[in-house]
Amino acid sequence: MEHLALALALAATIRHGGQSGVADDLATLTGFAGWIRQRSDRLGEDVSHVDDEQTWHQVLDLRRALRSLFARAARPGPPSGADADRLLDPDIALRQVNAASAVARAPQLAWPEGGAPRVWHRTAAADPRTRLVAALASAAIDFLGSEEASRLRACPAPRCVRYFVREHPRQTWCKPSCGNRARVSRYYRRHRE
Template identity: 35%
Template sequence: MSASTGVAGEDASSAVALVNTRHLQSGQPADLLADPARAAGWLAERGLLPRGTALPDPDTARLVALREAVRGLFAARAGQRVPAVDDVTLLNAALAAAPVVPALTWDEAGPRRREHTLAGAGPCTVAIARLARDALRVLTDPAGPEPAPCGAHGCVRWFLRTHAARQWCSDRCGDRVRAARHYARHRGTA
């Protein structure tokens, strides 16, 4: 689970964390990408952008658009339906904007895979491409955990389902649902 939010899968997937930048906080909509400064801070926290890098409005808009496309793709996968063509197109465009070339490096620790972004892409374009690549991995890895919406009433977060019985994004949501069930059972008998 993510140390900051407790949402299962955010530590393993930047794409899940991206989708969850739009959530409810105390019942009110919250957006961690609401303006360029907050968006740049979020990208820096995830190690996707150097700290102090300015994020122009168009790049912020592209990041928010990617978030909404990935959310739509996750929903399509969870609902076993075909996603909106625009969501697929947007993800593919983000992947193509900063192509990554895999390379082998070998040192005392042994062989490792490295990735190099082709020259000419700005830091935000690279960050968006990395997020898109992670979303692609989450959506297509047959052996990996599946993205799932939280089953708690009023929660709009997504998580990676590592166990078929898991229904909630965090212990907090699970506790809230169990407490509501307990209250309903005992209120019904009183």
């Protein structure tokens, strides 16, 4: 499930930003560095030295490829409105994700005090920047290759730009507030006509 959480977290760095429209949590190098540090436990990497521009741009490119593949996985539903007009060709997106993850990986076991054991894969690359991008790409591959990917949807609520995994067959929105927003929008449309 770690791959699911990490892949969705990367895709969710593009989100609804309130009245301002779409917000990008990775829009700045500082935002990128903070986002990576918050997920260091999931990445299984020392991320203290990966907040450089080159790595930031590599992760932005990976996110664009991932969201393009999410749009493909969410078919026949529509893609997220945030980037529907900027999606990569699926073959290009696949090549980018595969290339980013193309480093040797070895399973590692972590067992925090008082917690449950957790398996993660450490990349053999010496450069922590390469390992970081590879870990994100590997999480995306693990998620998109899992059964969970068949339940991936783009939230159809007005102004929502998230992808989510349906927990039950009748789930339509990523969260209850999106369902409320959609119902209110329908109500106002009906009463204006």
